[in-house]
Amino acid sequence: MTSYSFKTKQKYLVLLALCNLAIYIAIAQTPQNKNDDVINATYQRSFNEDSIVLLHKEMPKERLLQATATVYTPQLITTPAPSFLQALPGRLSGLYTRQRSGFQDTDNPTGIIDFKIRGQIPIILVDGVPRDFASIDPESIEAITILKDAPATVMYGQRSSKNIILVTTKRPTTQPFQMSVTAQRGIQDFLTRSKPLSAADYAILYNEARNNDGQLPVYSASDILAYQNGSDPLFHPDNDYKKYFLNKNAALDRYNVNIQSGNQIAAFYVALDYQREGGFFNTADINSYNTNTGTDRYIVRSNVKVQLNKSLNVGLNIFGRIQNANQPGATTTNVFNAITFTPANAYSIFNPDGSLGGNDNFSNNIYGMLNHSGYYKSTLRDLSSDIEITQKLDAWLKGLWIKGNLSYNNTVDQTVNRSKNFATYRLSIASGAPVYTQIGTNTNQPNTLSVDTRRTYTYSKLSMGYDKTNGRNAWNALLLADHQATTINLQLPATYTNIAANLAYSFDKKYFAEASVSYGGHNRYKPRKRFGLFYAGALGWDLSKEAFLSDAEWITQLKPRISYGLTGNANVGYYVYDQYYNYWGSTAAYYFGATPALARGFSELTLANPNATWEKAHKLNVGLDAIFFKNKLQLTTEYFNDTYFDLMQIRGNSISLLGQSYPQENIGKNRYSGFENSITWNSGNENAGYFITGNISILKSKVLFMDEVLRPYDYLKRTGLPVGQPFGYIAEGFYQSQEEIDNGPIVDGYLPKPGDIKYKDLNNDGYIDQFDETAIGTKKPLLYYGATAGFNYKGFNLSISIQGMANNEIVVSNSYNSTTSSLEYEFQGGTTGQLFEHHLGRWTPANATSATYPRLTLGGNPNNHRASTFWVRKMDYLRIHNVDIGYVLPARLTQKLKLDAVRIFVNGFNLYSFDSQNYLDPESYNSIFPLRRTYNFGINIKI
Template structure:
């Protein structure tokens, strides 16, 4: 048991028998606490012995969580809100804290990306629409679409809202889920200075397996022979280059954070500052970022309170590179020619399409300067009108300003096949310049009524909120003046006619703005802490549909819960501490439809021109016609489940079934013969997502010094497009199709049914109408059984949405030592591999699996013959499909927290050292760098040789003065 004097640093720890000794003056307050039990406070009188007994805690139930426009105790909720403490992600190095939630929350799917400054792909309870699927963020009250400006060390808590009863209060923004982030505030009665620092290294652990020079020559020679072409002359191409080794590096990262807080009865002040430097996995990629977080709260009187928050951000963004060149470049090409001091060109069979990978890495290093600035601030005033009635007015502003400048240098390669051997790739220098500004302004005016009387508890909220956001961008380019290259110095990277050729100066720009006005009400009611009701309603008005008079939409939800364990006949059941049954239903909205911000205001596009005499008049027509009933998308969502705490509070479980039907999805219906070639925008789509969520947690203490915790979660996902205008209508994005009756973004193609071994087998097989086939070609399945292979035999060949996702976390501590491990994975999804395929435009390096190609009867029944002219082998098929299931050891951490006795010697309040390993090992079956691939709503899970996800090994320190 821990004992400390309230408002001071004096403390003690009891022994196994509960004995303790502490110096506490009369009138002071002792705080007694222990894991799994309720904290108790006792005022010291004249006694010399104070005995206390602690009640078993219902910590998860009494926990206060942040909900939309307020807070509530978790026990009073009727839906599924998961709260994550900031301390749980603060010591896991990541510039974006959301990445650390991967595998931690049921219903939350996160696809991480190893590329710096790239947001993870986040989906809550599936892919809800063919348009935007990203949830919104609410940071200290302001609604946002990203959290790049937040320092992970300044986060106090994150709440993930998934169910309709908690999301309906967000109206037209709630359908895709909400992540609420609260930053740290000063704790009452103390001054604290905290410093934490992490230093680490990031590595590429899983590389794509490609042929080396000898293997490449074997396959290329065989391919040329198969095609009847002469052998290639390798005289100038005798290298054996591993291009992945050339471009990759072990990147170093360093995160430093300092915070100071002070609190009195009247004033609470917190200041945090962070500085981050991080190198990428490809040479010369580097991120530098500075963050500032300030907040102050002043209690003017018992009835009046004011507060201010500010978050500032400045980042010098990395010039990120791609890995495609290293995958495609032939290994027979040398890297560099020492005699001429030039990087080597690639062989003629790929020179026009593929550059030496060092072109991007070395020759174009430092050719861009991209700066991001962000200032997010808010002020609020809170007035207690009566004992139970509070009015709060808040005003928020988010201002972002980005400046991007890039330079195209003169670049020359060494080419041994020309004389002199200098091959100029770029002959003119040029400069591109871009600036963009985005602004968000939000104001909330809320009345909150909170009262308990008898067995009744009620919290009611009402008010209105406004939101305005805008964006504007200008860009320009200029080329060099004749004979006067623009210097490769960022002081000259400005698009103007003095530095460059004024006749080549070009400019462009765009802008948009949106505004909403919303009215909202919500009521939380509880009777005897066992019968709970949650109801909310929101009326959203938007200028996006003002032209057709549909600017108002209504959203609402209701949730009920029964805390069965509060019933008299269950209170004495020794093994049952808590049991709640819950359910909710709501209508949610989605205005996150990508770049189509004004659906009722179609853009103008070119149409047939008219000729009047000698004049040609250019005609314009709307991009589409507008359905007069057009409105934002809506989702009918419901869930049902239960929460259980049992076995002496050791075991906690939560099970939910969710069912979300997104209706009125915005779709552009193709033109018919009567529409003059112009389609129509309608609410014509429906997508369903349903499944189960299971969360389990076991916590216990063994003896005096040992404690452990094991938790796990599992989410099933069943996604289906229920309607999309009409049967047969589909949205095609490469191999990804979205069509009624199938999962959204499913992979469409032929089924690989083996390799034709002989001409006799071809004659006995269904007739291939796709083109001529010969032995060694892929044999496709006759799906419809009509004896022919044609486009009608294409079908679903893979689903990028997994059957289920899961995560597991285990921690154990002994005295001051703690150890934790996290794992996460997905099962049942497929990946479409788009790299390593046959190209008719250039010869690329071969994936190593092509060594198993067909080169005679019986040599292979999967890998086709080496031949770029066999068009039959280039169709999308299960040949491109790989298993996307994987399990990853996500995080391993070992930490040591110094004891009070040790700290007294060095004059610190607390000190913790920790070592951390992220992405230690991924057990996967695909051939790419990683098994997880982000994307849009209708195209995801496609592996195009994406950027690797690194393993990160780090060491950190966290100290309080």
Template structure:
């Protein structure tokens, strides 16, 4: 609460200063607002450690403004970027409020090592981006090739994401208020069968196992007519725990303006989101409603101290609060809901007590009577920069110095208790005890990231010669004060330290020919002395063909630029044992000399590798950009990345006869990744009442493991070398066993299992040279599908406006990827679990020719059933309507009477529908918290 009060105080102070400054501006400056049309040749693009005229860039860079992603009503920026930037692949890791995250990959994956995560830079420094809101973002750019990323040295191999927050402008005070309120509902929920169907199918499974039926015909009748809901329960546990809709709202107030002396931007944003749990906190004060909230604050101030010296102070903060009944996340509750059978017991007995058994908790009782959990996290981002013009030395020279402080803290509070539940039947057996709430507090995670920068930049035009140069020194450290519970925090008390210098030189001749060289010399304390520093150079060329005489004045081609780059970058985040270059001697149990006491000893740990180094990558890229036919645009890029020195276990190059206690990790692996990206866009004449625009994007990438020092396989098809990273290796299902197959001993089957008609049959390729050997085991695994990232990612964004009405749509899709069904939602009766609709198409002697599901079994020891195989493989391709928004802007005459510059009302929807091949669930949420659809109503006010 102290932090919130501080934010409110700072915000109020800043608003007062802004208003005071505006009064001063009205006295000193005459300013007029106007609509600017961006000129392509003078527009600038973030290129890392600075900006560059867009027509002069030779790197592969894609950008989007913060205003363009405001129509995606999400609590994470990563989700809002889906389908917006070519070359950026995004996976949403869960949908639970406050517990979701996104995985971002630039141009697919390039290593099978520890990390493919791109480097994220916010306002020039490493920082977290996912908690930012669109209203505080000026633009987001992704740097993809060596020309664009080489200045980031040993952190650039996975690409770079640049986030620039909004700054003040020389303009009158502009106040914007945005409000949005909507409801979320699950896209789909698991479709489990009721008690009658469960009992009927379980009897069938037991008969298939040679066991007696568990339920009589009278039992089945009681389940069917629901005459005894206590002893013959029929509970839809998801319906008891979850509600159909939950509210979500977002409110933003921001100020922007300034004079030639002071320019400012300030923003306050509040996001409120309820979880799908029912309001258990309203029923019991010792429980809690499911809620998530986030408060974002930003204050960016730019002050001209004199005509040559300016100062920039950027402050940003995000405060998150999450609470749930029971445990902090829904993971364990959903796992129980997926397992507990509908007839296990009712929610409550006739006397109102909670029902339950010894091995199974009551989900409703757990959420009402075991207390609640809360977490609070604070993210702070602060940077201060001084810019000094050095025109007195030479025109175009500028010096800059900056410091950054970023921190994150997350605390956890648990209020826990237990309760008593009772079995059904004539004698209600109690399980558990009623206790009082007991609180525990702790730290979930905490880190600090501080950095220093100093730079010199030079920009000068000499007739036909345009020269720009940059040199920058950067030093930063990252310290994890406390790791997440259960993780290995060894070495985390020592900061991750990086120092380096970077440079870039760009030369443009006659606005036609462009040459650029960039490089970094950077070092990390992750490696041994003498091995810490590396040089990462890159060069690129560009040719603005449209400025040549033979294309000047063309009525078709308005702008055409060819470009190419080649360079060398690195990735220091290689994983493995930290400080693996140093030999370790861990303590172990020693010897007993007298009595029972042991004297501790030490032993040689994993063998050190003093030559440990970072991953390295050679990047090549060619592409072109063009504008043509009065409104059309086309951008195409082809690329190839060759990654090497990937950390790997030397399974074949170091023989076991050497007797190492832990084979040293070695830089051995190699991966090749190549692909293409294309963007086609159109913008109609903006002076017309009827306007139309679209942007179609497609990205393709395919990687291959060139070398992995893996063990020699009996079946060469199990070798990962030559295959894409993350490719699935499993059995090939070739139907179901028939009665004739079961009696035919020449048909391969798993060793030690009794195969029956209706079991899954697999192809036998497990012998030497891929020949049959008569048994089914792990040696029969072969490549069966891509379970990592899609081969193709595509999107289509379009909009139309007529006078005050506008409509915008964003479609996004992927293809060339698979998923695997597993767990209680798809495996009938596994772990004494329930059964879903997928089992209705099971194999029986009568349905043998049409069955799509194996015979039912009530036991868990049929390992033939749930093997990773093509039987459970599904095509994960989809096309989704990510967002749709229709709005209306009120006429100007009406607004002026109210003192408004612009007012817009709109209806927005996110994740509205999906076209895919999956019948069993949403393609992005096979398990866990359900995928969410949101429909909202919003209002924008501009003063």
């Protein structure tokens, strides 16, 4: 069944490619316009147009007054990463990113990287259409732009507050036929920092923890000696699970072919992309199927443009993708958990008879999880098609046009389950003869297919525009109406409907004004309460065009600008204005008297909120764009002050007496403000050049209102503090003696012992309780930055990019039993979990004054493991994000090979991080999946 399914998917892509190929052949056979000879003569097939030197690009008219930042293809293709989002860190002013996990096999953008613009999680638009996939091959992307202020986003109605990442794919152009072929081979490894203890050290500390809890030790001196000298590997193993079960590296291969050509009648761009990620698990070759992780991704993209007559243009864009991912039946997450949290002395991997070792505490043998648990195979299929028809209406009014867009997107994520259980065996020789006790059972593999997610998007837009220049006056007007319907699984469609208008005016290219308005609605709100009005306006003045600066030829542009607007965000659940009920069925038992009786009926779920409405934001932006020295130096600086109100929150003063969950209401109010600055210097010619560009952003947030419970002390209040400010206790070292405990405040629900964390009694009432919590961690504005520098000289080129963060503090491990913890706490996941190198610094009477960790205990310690300043970690870092080195073969050599150009390159991704952490990564601190570093080699050939 899976084989048939895979072949069907292959046919799906092949059919799509053949259909597109027929279109391209037809276009190629179209007679060339007489001007094509001129085009051929002036067109130079070289890498100059893809040079890493950043030349100034004129900002589009519609963004003359808007706060935006853009990165182009040459910067994207230097990063060997599966998702284009991973190429963005440090490159765009105002974009905050955090690589939160090194997990493979996912296309969920937030699953691998956090990204925010001015404190908000943005929506992703691909060619103007909301889409939620991130696996787009970088070579098909023309540019990525982030839209940050009200004029840039307000026309998106009830999605305008969240800010936008706008991905623009390459469009067909009028040019001779060109083919570009790229082949890359990458090697990935883990940026692992955790340092698990050896079996002997674990046994010593485990005994110590039991002693601290008043229990007898379980490991004797002879046990510990056997762990140290390796004399009894069967009953005293010292396993290095990472060494046994993780490969040092995994392959990342990519192959890309794109073809483009066109004349004044028709043009096309087509790209075929294949990417394969190898698995990191060290699996045995004992199955007829693959149990390792791995991903195969196939992408077909085509963009076609046909000029039917002088005034009518038709564009057709098609995107198809199949992504096949494999993992062991035990699942990748569970295997990583076992590798991370299983002590080195847990069990012998194999028993003498070849069976899998295990015991009551550790029944999941990692070798068995990788090789005897079957496998899962998931398939993600995407198909999207866009058609665009543009009609110029110059015959009626010069500069007038009308455009229609229609888009369809379908995503299906399905999984084939062929997992199975396996047995492990506990070996005992107490009676002299070996006795094997089976733990668990062996089961056969099922063969089931489940559809995990099915998403369908339809989007339509009708727009009309007018562009007019009359002397020193220039007008740009746009009127549009759009509609999007999104269906996820069996839910009713969620629809956005929007009418918007924009008017931009400039006088003498010196004075600029822009106004936008939108009337947008969302069907998840109560009827007759679904639409809202949003607006924005902007003014700008290019001082460089004034007479008093006419002699300053070194000034190309000096344009201050200001904007203000009201935006919206439809943050609402599934028809929350209706009340929903839960049916008891015939299984709910209630006691009436002494005997239980079955009861049938309905109970109310979360209370309805018929007054729910969209969240809103007032956004102010003040910016300056400056260009000096004939475009060599470019500066952009922004100040923003965004106030978000009517935020959906649950009232803090709600009480549980009602017996039901309270709904979210429009009551919250937050403010985000800060500065964003970018600077670029570039200089050079076709033989040599260099550039350096940098950006720095400062983000400050503040809770202006939240419905808090009554708090008797000001230091307990959340209002007025940064959004998401963590709270906890102020740690004052460790208790050093029983006398210190007796003379100190009483800890609620706990009897401290020497070596426990001591907390400050903030209200001086003699008790450590909830009234002693306060804001912990920094309150300073978050600072994030990036820089890219490079040069090219006679065929050689080099670029280096860095990114970093400051004033970044977190409170680690707030959930003791979390399987995605930062490995801070001892014995994670229960009472027998692994220990790590930093636990060697635990408090003991012998090292009381130099201890760096509290005394060890088994299980969660309600005193030591509560959130406090002891667990605050400074996560500032500077990361070498990307390095790319390339060489373009001399033209005399490529001409002999009848090629246009050949570039050989090597690059690296996530190469090194400068930070103060020894065992926590400053970005993926709460993930068991380490970040990945990639070294990559490739060649690009243009024909």
